[in-house]
Amino acid sequence: MNSVASIVLNRSFQLGLLAVILIALATLPLHYQGYNIVRLLNIFMFVVLTVSWVIFSGSTGYMSLASAAFFGVGIYTSALLGDKLPIAVVVGIGALVSSCVAFLVGALTLRLRGIYFAIFTFGLVELIKHLTLWWEINMEDRRGRLVVYVENDIIFWVMLSILVATLLTAYFIRRSKWGLALQSIGENEEAAAHMGINVTLVKVITFAVSALFVGASGAIIATRWTYIDPGIAFNPLYSFMPVLMAIFGGMGRLLGPVIGAIAFTYLKEELGTEFPELYMLIFGIILIVAILYMPNGLVGLIQRLWIRGFRRQDADT
Amino acid sequence: MRILEGEGVSKHFGGLAALSNVDFHVDAGEIVGLIGPNGAGKTTLFNLVSAALTTKQGVIKFKGRKITGLKPHQICRMGLARTFQSVKIFGNMPALTNVYIGSLFGIPAGTPSAYAAKGAEELLEFVGLSASKVTPAKDLTLVNQKRVEVARALATKPELLLLDELMAGLNPTEVAQAMELVTKIRDRGITVFVIEHVMKAIMGVCDRIIVLHHGEKIAEGTPQEIANNRAVVEVYLGE
Numbered sequence: 190m191n192s193v194a195s196i197v198l199n200r201s202f203q204l205g206l207l208a209v210i211l212i213a214l215a216t217l218p219l220h221y222q223g224y225n226i227v228r229l230l231n232i233f234m235f236v237v238l239t240v241s242w243v244i245f246s247g248s249t250g251y252m253s254l255a256s257a258a259f260f261g262v263g264i265y266t267s268a269l270l271g272d273k274l275p276i277a278v279v280v281g282i283g284a285l286v287s288s289c290v291a292f293l294v295g296a297l298t299l300r301l302r303g304i305y306f307a308i309f310t311f312g313l314v315e316l317i318k319h320l321t322l323w324w325e326i327n328m329e330d331r332r333g334r335l336v337v338y339v340e341n342d343i344i345f346w347v348m349l350s351i352l353v354a355t356l357l358t359a360y361f362i363r364r365s366k367w368g369l370a371l372q373s374i375g376e377n378e379e380a381a382a383h384m385g386i387n388v389t390l391v392k393v394i395t396f397a398v399s400a401l402f403v404g405a406s407g408a409i410i411a412t413r414w415t416y417i418d419p420g421i422a423f424n425p426l427y428s429f430m431p432v433l434m435a436i437f438g439g440m441g442r443l444l445g446p447v448i449g450a451i452a453f454t455y456l457k458e459e460l461g462t463e464f465p466e467l468y469m470l471i472f473g474i475i476l477i478v479a480i481l482y483m484p485n486g487l488v489g490l491i492q493r494l495w496i497r498g499f500r501r502q503d504a505d506t
Numbered sequence: 507m508r509i510l511e512g513e514g515v516s517k518h519f520g521g522l523a524a525l526s527n528v529d530f531h532v533d534a535g536e537i538v539g540l541i542g543p544n545g546a547g548k549t550t551l552f553n554l555v556s557a558a559l560t561t562k563q564g565v566i567k568f569k570g571r572k573i574t575g576l577k578p579h580q581i582c583r584m585g586l587a588r589t590f591q592s593v594k595i596f597g598n599m600p601a602l603t604n605v606y607i608g609s610l611f612g613i614p615a616g617t618p619s620a621y622a623a624k625g626a627e628e629l630l631e632f633v634g635l636s637a638s639k640v641t642p643a644k645d646l647t648l649v650n651q652k653r654v655e656v657a658r659a660l661a662t663k664p665e666l667l668l669l670d671e672l673m674a675g676l677n678p679t680e681v682a683q684a685m686e687l688v689t690k691i692r693d694r695g696i697t698v699f700v701i702e703h704v705m706k707a708i709m710g711v712c713d714r715i716i717v718l719h720h721g722e723k724i725a726e727g728t729p730q731e732i733a734n735n736r737a738v739v740e741v742y743l744g745e
Contacts, residue, residue, distance in 0.1 A: 366610055366619065373607050376596035383556060385582040385612035385662055 214349060218342040226345060230413070232454045233348045235434060237355045237406045239450040240443075242431035244359050245399040247440045248371040249392060251302075254428040255294065255310035258317050259287040259400040261423035263407025264336075265321065268417055271337030280347055280408045287404020288397045295396035299389065302378075311428060318423035325419065333418025336411045347409045355402040359443055362395070371395060437479050439486020448487050508570075509534040509666050509697050510555065510586075515564030517550050517721075524550040525721045527564075532666065537688060537698045539708040539729075542718035543741060548701045549591055551718070552668050555699075556588045557581050568666070582612050587664035589655040591671045591701075597644030604643050605629050605657045612662020622661075629657040633687065649680045656687065660696070667691060669700040673707050685711050709733065717741070 218226055238256055246253045263283035270279050298309050325331055362368045370391050373381040382388045411417055430453075438449015456475065460468040483490045511531040517524045525547040532538045540548050553559040555566055557578045566574050568586055576584075587608075596604050609622040609629075630636050633653040638646060643654050652672055659667055673684045685707050692698050702708040708715065709729040717725040717738050725735045732738055 369603075369607060370611065372599065373596050376598060377594045379558065379578075380590070380594035380596065380658075381607075382578040383558070383582055383588055384608050384658065385579045386607075387577070387579045389577075 211353070215346065218345050222341075226341060227413075228458060230341075230345055230348055230410075231458070232451055233352045234406050234410055235430060235454045236447055236450040237348075237352050237402050238427060238431040239434040239438070239446045240355050240359050241399045241402045243435050243440055243446045244362060245371075245392075245395050246432075247435060247446070248368065248375050249395070250375040251299070251392070252304075252307040252432070253310045253396070254307055254425075254432070255291070255313050255400075256403055256431050257423055257425050257427040258294075258310075258314045259291055259403040260407040260427045261314070261317060261321075261419075262287045262290055263404035263409075264411040264414075264417055264422040266404070267408040267411035268334045268336045268422075271339075271412060276337075276339050276343065276347065276409070276412065280351070280405050283408025284401045284405035287400045287407070291400030292393060292397040295393040296389075299392045299396065311425070314423055314425055314428055318419045321419040321423070333416055333421070335416055336414060338415065339409075339412040341413075344409055344413055348406065351402055351405045351409065356443070356447070358398065358402070363443060367391070367395075433476065437476070437486055439483070439488040439490075441485055442488055445486050445488040452487060507534045508532070508567075510566070510568050510699065512551075512555070512566045513564060515551070515554060515561065515566060517547075517554060517559065517561045517563070523721050525554070525718075528718070528721070528723050530716055530723065530726075532697060532699050534665075534697050535692070535695075536713045537692050537700065537711055539712035539715040540699065540701045540718065541703070541705075541708060541715060541732075545720075546718040547721040548718055549670060550721075552588060552670050552699075552701060555581075556586065556668060579611075582662055582664075585663065585665040586668070587612065587659035587662045587666075588668035589652070589659050589670055589672065591674070593648070593651045593655055595643040595651050595654055595658075598642055600640045601635055601643050601646065601650075601654050602626055602630055602639040604654050605661045608658040608661030609663075612664075626657075626661055629660050630654075632660070632690070633657045634683075649676050649684075652676075652684075653687075656691075660691070660694075664696060666697045666699060669698060669702075671701055671703065673702060673704045681707055 217229070238260065242253065242256055245251065263286075266283035266286050267279055270282060274282070294310070294313060298306065301309055322332075325333070362371070370381065370386045373384070373386065374388055374391065378388055411422070414421065434450040434453045435446045436449070437453050438447065439445035457472065460471055464471060479486070485492075508531045513529055515528045515530075516526050528547075528551065530551075540551065542548055550559065554561055557573070557576055560575070564574070565572055568581070568584060571584075573581055573584070596607065605626040606623055609625045610619060627636070627639070630639060633656055635650060635653050635657065638650060643651060646654065656669070656672070669688065672688070673681045676684060681704055688698055688700065688711050700708070700712070712729055715727065715729055715732045716723060717732060717735075719741045724737045724741065725732060727735065
């Protein structure tokens with residue numbers, strides 16, 4: 190066996206590497222300030238959104254476009270309560286409120302399958318957006334509101350904590366009995382029900398759990414934006430981006446959505462600043478190429494090259 | 507002892523009566539066949555028993571307890587498992603995982619997963635598939651997919667097993683093997699209720715047969731009685 194490979198695949202090595210990365214990230218704001226911290230924050234946020242989306246939709250095959258709704262609920266929680274309570278509590282409340290919304294919506298709509306579920310969840314985003322807009326204009330005679338100021342370092346650490354929580358949850362769900370139930374629902378829901386799986390319960394609870402992290406990240410990121418209105422908070426982009434990032438990265442492994450979100454966010458920012466006029470065009474082309482030539486996403490491609498690389502080395506020796 | 511019984515069971519799809527006022531029962535330890543021409547309501551009856559469909563007309567009892575109104579997973583955990591007419595396997599999962607899921611979820615909570623895994627291996631061997639443990643279920647042949655379904659259903663530790671057209675689409679050798687499998691399942695102490703079109707098979711393994719036609723029960727009895735029943739012969743062969 191190749192020595193490099195055996196080290197890389199070693200479990201304690203992997204855990205150690207993760208710990209080092211985590212410590213490096215957590216201490217970053219102490220000795221480094223500037224735009225790159227903000228950039229990293231954006232990447233964290235999209236990783237949270239994408240992994241949360243994959244927790245539910247990746248395994249069950251129910252394509253949810255409700256991320257923006259849960260995200261926006263978190264944002265509004267922050268706008269309404271940010272100056273009244275400590276920020277950690279606000280983030281917690283944002284997570285819980287989003288989760289409750291997801292629970293209710295899930296209980297009502299998870300009997301819908303396929304495209305109907307996707308359309309409904311997308312409709313939900315628009316519904317909440319317009320309700321909020323109507324309320325602000327007619328009941329409060331205003332549009333949008335200010336969000337409390339929080340220091341960048343604090344935002345960074347809170348977002349990093351949410352990210353770690355999301356990844357741990359996704360990891361343990363994947364490895365558990367619960368994850369197997371989710372997968373079997375994705376494979377064949379009727380058979381899963383007849384195998385003793387309470388499919389409704391599993392779906393609704395997972396949907397609610399995945400919304401926790403989306404709501405939390407909305408609540409913390411809102412403090413960076415200082416001003417929000419329904420159009421900003423419930424931007425449908427936050428429903429579509431996680432889906433694209435998950436596909437781009439590949440959903441076969443947990444690493445897929447993570448890498449997808451990192452690469453995609455980075456690309457988005459780079460292209461957006463380098464070629465502001467052409468960026469959407471280039472972006473679209475990259476996406477099409479990715480879907481056509483990387484059926485298992487970026488991670489699938491890396492895996493294939495990795496395996497091929499070893500074959501060649503084996504042949505050489 | 508009556509393990510399963512139904513009284514006045516009816517089901518309408520719009521104006522069409524798929525089942526009207528059917529009484530039936532299955533005794534513990536029996537192999538009971540359910541036959542009838544296409545559209546007779548056989549699968550509808552199975553769907554009602556396993557709660558894939560619901561109806562407000564009629565009562566179905568399992569082990570003396572009313573099960574109409576329960577959810578499929580609850581019925582499964584009470585000890586009633588089924589297979590499907592068109593196979594519904596977890597295609598991208600290995601054959602063993604398919605069965606493992608049955609043994610993990612199909613019985614009341616708290617089964618240690620190691621125990622469930624061992625049970626799954628044993629059942630895969632029981633249906634003759636221990637060589638294809640790691641093969642994704644979708645890559646198996648039809649007959650082997652059906653075997654996975656049977657093993658998966660058995661993994662939920664049922665007292666009553668509903669087999670919906672286990673032998674449809676199989677060649678004569680495979681039919682013979684399937685018949686043997688059904689008998690072996692009964693020998694494990696499991697009551698079997700089967701829908702089948704292959705007459706030779708049904709006459710060979712069943713203790714008792716129920717015949718449906720246009721949603722109504724037209725005959726019931728031993729294979730011998732059914733073969734000589736005028737109404738049944740008319741339905742199958744015309745007058």
